[in-house]
Amino acid sequence: MSKRTEQISGTHQRIIDAAVTLHGSVGPARTTIAGIAEKAGVTRLTVYRHFSDDEALFSACSSHWLSQQQLPDPEEWSRHTEPHERLTVGLSDLYRFYRDGDAMLVRIYRDWDSLPQKHRSDLESRNTHFRDVLLEAFPERNRNPRLSATLSHGISFWTWRSLCHDNGLSNDDAVEVMCTLITTAVGVKERPDAPTLENTGARRP
Known part of the structure; x- marks a missing residue:
């Protein structure tokens, strides 16, 4: 069970990382689920299993990128x-x-x-x-x-x-x-x- 959970977590993060990379290179308008899936090494169905819609995926992508920045205070x-x-x-x-x-x-x-x-x-x-x-x-x-x-x-x-x-x-x-x-x-x-x-x-x- 622990190994399975770790695999799921790893897949989840790969999808987020792929979305961040594409948003920062081609932009959100040109980022597709197919492109994210290809970059993450998963299927489109796997992406949808982890993120129910574009808003959920964008939110995860945004939160991850912001967590790596020194934000204005x-x-x-x-x-x-x-x-x-x-x-x-x-x-x-x-x-x-x-x-x-x-x-x-x-x-x-x-x-x-x-x-x-x-x-x-x-x-x-x-x-x-x-x-x-x-x-x-x-x-x-x-x-x-x-x-x-x-x-x-x-x-x-x-x-x-x-x-x-x-x-x-x-x-x-x-x-x-x-x-x-x-x-x-x-x-x-x-x-x-x-x-x-x-x-x-x-x-x-």
């Missing part, structure tokens, strides 16, 4: 109360995550319409939470649609990719550009002693 951002400082820490953390996970993330966001609805909703909720954590550092008088829009733009994966992947900026330069854009857009002046990346303790890429 908005609780850490919240420790910084000054707006520019929190922006610097938060965007630095996000942009590091985007750079580390670029190969997978670009395909996930490119194939957005192919993702299960639940996972699209989860990603949207996560980004809303990231934006709101950054928003909370700003005075009430500055919390308006312009600030919300520029914050949403700043935390977008595609914003990072345009600045850094497409146009060659370092993460540090991209963070500085976006912090300036966001604070200028709402008239929040940077303090003379505003933190740099070095003295916030944020990690460099």
Whole structure:
């Protein structure tokens, strides 16, 4: 019984690994059950025995990939109360995550319409939470649609990719550009002693 359980567990993990590999190479839209089965060395029926539908398989794939990443930590951002400082820490953390996970993330966001609805909703909720954590550092008088829009733009994966992947900026330069854009857009002046990346303790890429 123990050996049988081990075999089932091994097959289950091979299917997940195959799905992760294909999602990160050809993208979710081009990943098929047949392709996953072939890469995992099993039949399509075996895949369906382990995962009842595409959503279950995508969920397992997503959870496995995320477990291998250093995820953004908005609780850490919240420790910084000054707006520019929190922006610097938060965007630095996000942009590091985007750079580390670029190969997978670009395909996930490119194939957005192919993702299960639940996972699209989860990603949207996560980004809303990231934006709101950054928003909370700003005075009430500055919390308006312009600030919300520029914050949403700043935390977008595609914003990072345009600045850094497409146009060659370092993460540090991209963070500085976006912090300036966001604070200028709402008239929040940077303090003379505003933190740099070095003295916030944020990690460099």
